[in-house]
Amino acid sequence: MSTLFRDVHVLDLACESGMTPATDLLVEGDRISAIGPDAARLAPREARIIDGSGKLLLPGLINAHFHSPVNHMKGRLDSLPLEIFMLYESPGLEALRPTPREAYVRTLLACAEMLKSGVTAVQDDAFLVPEPTTEIIDAVMQAYADSGIRATVALDEPNLAELDKLPFLTDLLPGDLRAELANPRMFGAERLLAMYDHLIGRWHGVEDGRLRAAVSCSAPQRVSPDYFAALDDLSRSHGLPFYAHMLETRLQRVLGHEQPRFDGRSLVRYTADLGLLSKRMNVIHAIWVDDEDLDLIAAAGSVVAHNPISNLRLGSGVMPFRRMRDRGIPICLGTDEAIADDAVNMWAVAKMAGLIHNIAGADYDAWPRAGEVLDCLFMGGARAMGLQDELGPLAPGRLADLVLLDLDTLPFTPLNDLRRQLVYCENGASVVMTMVAGRILCETGRLSTIDEPALRAEARAIFAERKPALESAARAADRWLPFYRAMYERAAGTDVGMNRWVGAAGPRHQDT
Incomplete structure (x- = not known):
């Protein structure tokens, strides 16, 4: 499986602009194999070609803590x-x-x-x-x-x-x-x-x-x-x-x-x-x-x-x-x-x-x-994740966990500063493609590995049946609440030599 992104900008935080000029990027198997003018020449004939004009390739986002x-x-x-x-x-x-x-x-x-x-x-x-x-x-x-x-x-x-x-x-x-x-x-x-x-x-x-x-x-x-x-x-x-x-x-x-x-x-x-x-x-x-x-x-x-x-x-x-x-x-x-x-x-x-x-x-x-x-x-x-040599900056040899963003969207119009607009303006609406290990899993909002409407319907049915058990568990927990509240209040009033709450300095204050 090979994918060639043509005329795409690539996130590069070492650049003043935060991204490269329009270039090509080749993915072969689960890795990036080439970036730049050689990418198109090296692409296999069967490679899928994606027009990256006006778009940005960046590393996939990592949710590093989740339950x-x-x-x-x-x-x-x-x-x-x-x-x-x-x-x-x-x-x-x-x-x-x-x-x-x-x-x-x-x-x-x-x-x-x-x-x-x-x-x-x-x-x-x-x-x-x-x-x-x-x-x-x-x-x-x-x-x-x-x-x-x-x-x-x-x-x-x-x-x-x-x-x-x-x-x-x-x-x-x-x-x-x-x-x-x-x-x-x-x-x-x-x-x-x-x-x-x-x-x-x-x-x-x-x-x-x-x-x-x-x-x-x-x-x-x-x-x-x-x-x-x-x-x-x-x-x-x-x-x-x-x-x-x-x-x-x-x-x-x-x-x-x-x-x-x-x-x-x-x-x-x-x-x-x-x-x-x-x-x-x-x-x-x-x-x-x-x-x-x-x-x-x-x-x-x-x-x-x-x-x-x-x-x-x-x-x-x-x-x-x-x-x-x-x-x-x-x-x-x-x-x-x-x-x-x-x-x-x-x-x-x-x-x-x-x-x-x-x-x-x-x-x-x-x-x-x-x-x-x-x-x-x-x-x-x-x-x-212990994958600092595999993920992170987009470079040949690294795993092809990629996101393609459309820069012709409201969060990037006008494009004043890429870094700031990625952090403060983007909310995920500009994502047009998500790739993991060289495999496209979501494109233009459609998942390729998950039947999302069927999943949502099944989830609604399963967890509607679960609701009485969850409510019963909450009522059972109520008997502990007065004691846990008292524990919390005692701890909140204890001097710990620092403050990490806004506007509640406590007996002694240490800036965050």
Whole structure:
């Protein structure tokens, strides 16, 4: 399979204009084979020729942090703090156990949304309730296989009791409720590792490497040190990304001082002291970090996954973007889950990343520039996936994960500055083609691997039947709400030596 793009502009952030003059680009198999005047000469006779006049080829967008299992729940919840939000988002109830078909459909919904807007790769930190099974893992992976998108998937599963993950609850809960949260999950570390054996053995590297496995501890406070280390062994031996949510909320900052096992350490310091902070790790969110945390992340070579819309939706705070960039910490961008973003649109994420940090301080020289946001979107995402030598800049030998944009659209009329208009103006409407591994998956809004009308109809039917179970689960969660609210309020009033909320400096203030 070969495709020749004729007279097309190619994104080149090293150029002053941000793009090359009109040129040719040849794709052979799953890779770019030539750019420039030789491309047409080298094209096989059977190559499909695409007129790129007035259009721009750019790397496929990378959604570097996502949770697929709640893709069907967009719009279901009000904005809530994370710890309260999680009561209603994913309770581990038997009534919410999905069928394999349900897991397949909800995953495919996200694939359709991403491919139509130019996302070619996703990192899915999949939490499967009430626990993962081989059948559900296979359903999720089969959806990614069938869609044609590039996907790296982990199992986001804790193995500790709820009381071990959160501060203050031991004191706040009455005895009967405290006992319910005191026991660890029956589905323990040994069974979780067996699920990873299946994920890696069955799916890692299939579809010519388009599908890959990763590992996830969910968050350091949610797993035992032994399980944490076992996941790191898997990550190291197979060369897999390692996903870990860290210091997403103020409450997580407080946790380090409230639980003896952390001995006053932040979750970043705790992870580093265990010897588990590495270049393979995606540190997710990293909002309530201090300078010591950032120095540790930089020294380890870890990547930070920035999810600015989710962070606002859940009131988590504003990540210290400039402090990370100044240390050379790679930053990637993600939507997080659909229920905490209510879309899976990376253009919206890029725009928010370019805007939210402008209210972090008065020094406008420290505000993000559009080129930096694009670097996070493309190069940061490739680095997070461990594919920095395969994805990112468009060049011969690199994987042909491409997006074709029409520049004769409102977002680019008139064309004043390509970088800024990609970040602040484009919303996905200018995408005319999405290609993954040399295969065209979406063209002029039509998906080639997914019957979108049939998918939407099936999803409506499946999740209409699910609605009573979801509403029942929400009512069951209500009994915990007073105690979680009290926990949240106590943490919000605790001095943590910094502020990541706009207009709420607290007892001591440290600029973001």
